[in-house]
Amino acid sequence: MSVPDRQIDMIFRSLESAGFPRSLQNILLPEWVTPEVLSDATVSSEIATILAKRLGLRASPLFAVNPRVESLERRDIKYKRSIPKKSKNLTAATSIAISVAESVASACRVEFSLFAGSADALRQDVLGSFPGKWLGLRNLLMSCWSHGVPVVYLAELGQGVVKMDGMVVHTGDRPVIILSKVSPLWAWQLFILAHEIAHIVLGHVLPGEILVDEELSEDSSISKDNDLDERAADMFAIELLNGRQKATYTLANQANFRELADTAYDFGKANQIDPGHIVLNFANQSGKWGIGIAAAKLLQGDNPPASAVIGEAMWGGIEPEALPTDTIEFLVRVTDSGNELDKVAGSYVAFR
Incomplete structure (x- = not known):
């Protein structure tokens, strides 16, 4: 039986598909986001919120069962x-x-x-x-x-x-x-x-x-x-x-x-x-x-x-x-x- 994808991994992939490479995501994440932290499902929402803020995205769609990327109404x-x-x-x-x-x-x-x-x-x-x-x-x-x-x-x-x-x-x-x-x-x-x-x-x-x-x-x-x-x-x-x-x-x-x-x-x-x-x-x-x-x-x-x-x-x-x-x-x-x-x-x- 396959292991279900973690929510944070699905968020990372959604962002990558939308044109935000993982290398960029890594630059945007604070130093405290280590591999050990990423393994904690309870911090997924906090990490997604940080990425959304840095990229000008709506945070809530990233928390959906199937995460999606939506831009804020900018200029x-x-x-x-x-x-x-x-x-x-x-x-x-x-x-x-x-x-x-x-x-x-x-x-x-x-x-x-x-x-x-x-x-x-x-x-x-x-x-x-x-x-x-x-x-x-x-x-x-x-x-x-x-x-x-x-x-x-x-x-x-x-x-x-x-x-x-x-x-x-x-x-x-x-x-x-x-x-x-x-x-x-x-x-x-x-x-x-x-x-x-x-x-x-x-x-x-x-x-x-x-x-x-x-x-x-x-x-x-x-x-x-x-x-x-x-x-x-x-x-x-x-x-x-x-x-x-x-x-x-x-x-x-x-x-x-x-x-x-x-x-x-x-x-x-x-x-x-x-x-x-x-x-x-x-x-x-x-x-x-x-x-x-x-x-x-x-x-x-x-x-x-x-x-x-x-x-x-x-x-x-x-x-x-x-x-x-x-x-x-x-x-x-x-x-x-x-x-x-x-x-x-x-x-x-x-x-x-």
Whole structure:
């Protein structure tokens, strides 16, 4: 006689069939959920409730004799810049991102205030409030948090879970920017951040809405995108980062990646433009991605990966004590930012 399936195993399988792989489920479960705990039928409901909360699902259908997956009534989701024949199933990543956004928004230290209404004005505001050699990832992050706009990096979510490059979740009281492109380069995350800020400033995502940029990569081009919102966001981002519209970069002579990096650094420092952005812009225009990426890596040097910078800003921008312990654990896991939490633990980061 076969042994009947445990309720928790049927719940796990239902979630997997609905597009939430077991690897993702494992990431979402608290540390106290061990194999021994799973063998206890009395905790099935608690475990299912945790998973439902993290994935934006109704909990009660998971407890049925034949568990089923039902999404909560969330918000209007706009998927942007999908690549033909390469469209991703972003259901799982989007669900996690929404939960992350809601948690972080609830603990943000600063009330939401509008950004300046033009790219030029916002550029001056960032450089004036957070001075630096150029407008780069760190001071643009600080500007977002000073306006009460959280920025979160969504790390790897387990085998089989694909992610978007960026998105904006407009919660009840504020927009939250999610960055999740798989790249340690500050310059890549800088452009995506500027692009998502543009969506907020230009009114492309309103309260109660979510905008997902599926892929912002070398295939992205202002001139090729038929989506007017995406073209406008790209143009805004370019002006914000460069101080002028439609900025492009070329080299008069052939150069190796070291010469490209040196030239970009000198020009960037003189004009307050991130050199990493310059070399990626050059690569996009010329198609010389090998040289561009190598130059960007050289310019970044021994600095930590972009995700670490974003994570440290996040933990400094929220009140961890305002969140339940299990939510802190959840955020650490899906943002892979435990080290960054340790750096800012017990400190208060004041924003102007």
